[in-house]
Amino acid sequence: MNNLNTTSQKQETITWVGDAQSGHLVLIDQTKLPGELVTIACRDVESVWEAIKMLRVRGAPAIGIAAAYGVVIGLQTLSSDATDEAFDERVNELTDYLANSRPTAVNLFWALDRMRRLALDKTGLSIEEARKKLLAEARDVHEEDREMCRAIGRHGVALLGDVEGVLTHCNAGGLATAEYGTALSVFFTAQDQGQHLHVYVDETRPLLQGARLTAWELMQRGIEATLICDSMAAQVMREGRVQAVITGADRIAANGDSANKIGTYSIAILARAHGIPFYIAAPSSTFDLTLAHGDDIPIEERNPREITHGFGKQTAPDGVQVYNPAFDVTPAEYIDAIITECGVIQPVTEDNIREVLGVV
Amino acid sequence: MNNLNTTSQKQETITWVGDAQSGHLVLIDQTKLPGELVTIACRDVESVWEAIKMLRVRGAPAIGIAAAYGVVIGLQTLSSDATDEAFDERVNELTDYLANSRPTAVNLFWALDRMRRLALDKTGLSIEEARKKLLAEARDVHEEDREMCRAIGRHGVALLGDVEGVLTHCNAGGLATAEYGTALSVFFTAQDQGQHLHVYVDETRPLLQGARLTAWELMQRGIEATLICDSMAAQVMREGRVQAVITGADRIAANGDSANKIGTYSIAILARAHGIPFYIAAPSSTFDLTLAHGDDIPIEERNPREITHGFGKQTAPDGVQVYNPAFDVTPAEYIDAIITECGVIQPVTEDNIREVLGVV
Numbered sequence: 001m002n003n004l005n006t007t008s009q010k011q012e013t014i015t016w017v018g019d020a021q022s023g024h025l026v027l028i029d030q031t032k033l034p035g036e037l038v039t040i041a042c043r044d045v046e047s048v049w050e051a052i053k054m055l056r057v058r059g060a061p062a063i064g065i066a067a068a069y070g071v072v073i074g075l076q077t078l079s080s081d082a083t084d085e086a087f088d089e090r091v092n093e094l095t096d097y098l099a100n101s102r103p104t105a106v107n108l109f110w111a112l113d114r115m116r117r118l119a120l121d122k123t124g125l126s127i128e129e130a131r132k133k134l135l136a137e138a139r140d141v142h143e144e145d146r147e148m149c150r151a152i153g154r155h156g157v158a159l160l161g162d163v164e165g166v167l168t169h170c171n172a173g174g175l176a177t178a179e180y181g182t183a184l185s186v187f188f189t190a191q192d193q194g195q196h197l198h199v200y201v202d203e204t205r206p207l208l209q210g211a212r213l214t215a216w217e218l219m220q221r222g223i224e225a226t227l228i229c230d231s232m233a234a235q236v237m238r239e240g241r242v243q244a245v246i247t248g249a250d251r252i253a254a255n256g257d258s259a260n261k262i263g264t265y266s267i268a269i270l271a272r273a274h275g276i277p278f279y280i281a282a283p284s285s286t287f288d289l290t291l292a293h294g295d296d297i298p299i300e301e302r303n304p305r306e307i308t309h310g311f312g313k314q315t316a317p318d319g320v321q322v323y324n325p326a327f328d329v330t331p332a333e334y335i336d337a338i339i340t341e342c343g344v345i346q347p348v349t350e351d352n353i354r355e356v357l358g359v360v
Numbered sequence: 361m362n363n364l365n366t367t368s369q370k371q372e373t374i375t376w377v378g379d380a381q382s383g384h385l386v387l388i389d390q391t392k393l394p395g396e397l398v399t400i401a402c403r404d405v406e407s408v409w410e411a412i413k414m415l416r417v418r419g420a421p422a423i424g425i426a427a428a429y430g431v432v433i434g435l436q437t438l439s440s441d442a443t444d445e446a447f448d449e450r451v452n453e454l455t456d457y458l459a460n461s462r463p464t465a466v467n468l469f470w471a472l473d474r475m476r477r478l479a480l481d482k483t484g485l486s487i488e489e490a491r492k493k494l495l496a497e498a499r500d501v502h503e504e505d506r507e508m509c510r511a512i513g514r515h516g517v518a519l520l521g522d523v524e525g526v527l528t529h530c531n532a533g534g535l536a537t538a539e540y541g542t543a544l545s546v547f548f549t550a551q552d553q554g555q556h557l558h559v560y561v562d563e564t565r566p567l568l569q570g571a572r573l574t575a576w577e578l579m580q581r582g583i584e585a586t587l588i589c590d591s592m593a594a595q596v597m598r599e600g601r602v603q604a605v606i607t608g609a610d611r612i613a614a615n616g617d618s619a620n621k622i623g624t625y626s627i628a629i630l631a632r633a634h635g636i637p638f639y640i641a642a643p644s645s646t647f648d649l650t651l652a653h654g655d656d657i658p659i660e661e662r663n664p665r666e667i668t669h670g671f672g673k674q675t676a677p678d679g680v681q682v683y684n685p686a687f688d689v690t691p692a693e694y695i696d697a698i699i700t701e702c703g704v705i706q707p708v709t710e711d712n713i714r715e716v717l718g719v720v
Contacts, residue, residue: 034676034678203676205589205591206589208675211676212675219679224681226681228682229566229623230590231565231590231591231626232623234625234629235688236683238625262591263589269629273633307571307587311670311673313671315568315572317576320571320587323560323592323596324592
């Protein structure tokens with residue numbers, strides 16, 4: 001394994017290269033980290049779909065950005081003299097197809113809806129002009145995410161206060177977003193402000209996003225990080241090593257129930273049992289106010305081989321039954337606050353959510 | 361990987377072969393399961409120590425049995441005309457050395473103390489006679505464990521009642537003991553009595569004893585088993601899939617605080633949060649009544665590479681800090697009952713422990 005931690009290489013998680021007609025998407029292949037820093041070029045919509053499905057690009061906000069660019073790529077193969085009907089049909093096909101890559105993260109649907117609405121409202125524009133307008137919109141989604149991350153960081157640091165140890169689960173960092181991340185943005189912003197934090201990182205089975213991605217991001221920025229197995233979080237809390245927990249989220253219902261990487265619900269209960277505040281950091285696009293509560297959030301079940309053959313080696317008997325839910329839902333009552341780019345929602349109630357998000 | 365689940369091969373976890381003078385110990389090398397069913401022969405005390413240290417033999421009761429035989433092996437190199445002083449010195453050396461292999465499991469010290477006391481009280485016996493007597497004692501430790509497991513199973517089934525789903529962590533099965541195990545003995549006994557159970561098995565990071573050993577044992581006996589990651593236990597409880605949790609223990613203090621594989625404390629809290637009873641199954645030799653409470657139990661910290669290089673592949677960045685406690689302590693208030701061969705301790709209080717164990 002190359003020691004990438006010490007390289008000065010700066011590769012953005014998601015980059016658009018070229019123009020609307022013939023440009024393409026470049027992604028860090030996150031399945032290869034931390035062993036190798038490899039990028040992949042997506043030049044057709046199928047490879048964008050595959051990258052999302054296989055978690056080469058992952059994290060709710062990053063999936064939304066990649067999918068927005070995916071719509072631009074998917075329209076490149078449409079003839080420039082296609083009819084409006086053919087254009088609309090292609091837009092609907094593309095957005096339906098990309099929405100199908102992963103079922104839980106709402107930012108994916110949010111970004112695709114935004115692209116679809118703009119595309120279907122192209123009155124008077126040529127196909128070429130519409131393509132340019134859609135690339136500009138995807139770039140806006142991307143740039144707004146960057147700004148959103150910074151705002152979450154500022155609000156989160158104010159909420160966090162004077163703590164020394166924090167725990168996080170999965171990866172809600174720059175790799176999951178355009179730049180600073182959501183949960184990790186709070187840590188990066190604290191560092192920018194001179195606050196010394198020690199971050200305990202759950203490895204996050206089965207796909208080890210904590211060990212592979214979060215530990216790597218923190219080390220790259222010189223933030224003190226200690227890796228633990230998910231089963232050790234309770235012991236770390238009991239020993240007084242952490243005074244707060246912050247994770248990201250993939251979808252948040254109207255009442256604040258939050259779907260996030262499997263294991264998040266467990267940590268929220270453990271934090272409560274130890275009197276430690278549990279926070280979620282997520283952009284407003286993560287909220288799905290059409291869902292009354294978390295039971296309505298569909299939970300993706302993934303391949304059993306992620307558990308039995310995770311790392312190039314079989315670790316369970318042939319033919320064993322496996323249950324592999326990719327997410328769980330943490331009920332709002334276990335969440336002490338939700339940190340958004342619009343401000344902090346605390347306590348987590350439907351009224352407070354609507355007030356902070358500015359939704360009537 | 362060979363599909364060992366379907367073989368009819370019956371290999372005992374621990375077997376003594378031969379006589380006291382020149383016999384040796386045969387162990388299933390549990391680090392190779394479930395991929396290969398390999399045995400190792402220990403012909404000197406160093407290889408017994410290594411097998412315990414490296415978890416080739418593991419589980420508190422099995423460690424005690426292996427160490428008892430280890431004392432017999434260690435005395436084979438002593439000259440038959442050695443003085444009583446040389447014999448005593450060798451016995452003390454051997455038992456101190458073996459006790460040093462792992463710090464947490466009290467059954468190890470219990471078995472070694474038993475062998476040491478008998479050895480130092482060899483008045484009038486020749487070295488050869490003493491060796492025979494010690495082998496007989498090690499065989500007694502072994503056989504008593506077999507009986508103990510069966511008794512735990514009977515008491516546990518009565519306590520468990522009419523449940524369908526249970527959860528267990530790590531491996532407290534036949535591989536951890538002489539035959540039926542402790543926690544798994546309850547499941548095996550239920551099966552013997554015609555009760556259908558569905559066992560959810562935590563994979564148990566970092567060394568995956570649940571995935572590698574418990575899933576294998578359950579499948580070999582035809583008990584329905586579903587493997588999950590440790591981080592999924594809370595979700596499994598929330599979905600109502602399990603109505604009880606049973607684990608083993610490595611050391612239990614006078615007040616009932618119980619040290620067991622890292623992650624047990626976490627599950628106990630989660631069980632309480634879901635109104636599910638949490639039980640420990642352990643022989644009386646697991647109790648260390650010299651310790652007032654769990655804070656006095658030393659917790660073994662193991663090699664960081666178990667977490668960063670666990671699956672035959674590096675899964676975390678070079679140089680990452682790691683915290684790897686092998687055990688945690690579950691406070692007595694989270695334990696609904698302790699199932700011993702002497703009966704069930706419920707509620708878990710110091711008085712009840714002493715009464716059930718018959719200790720004044």
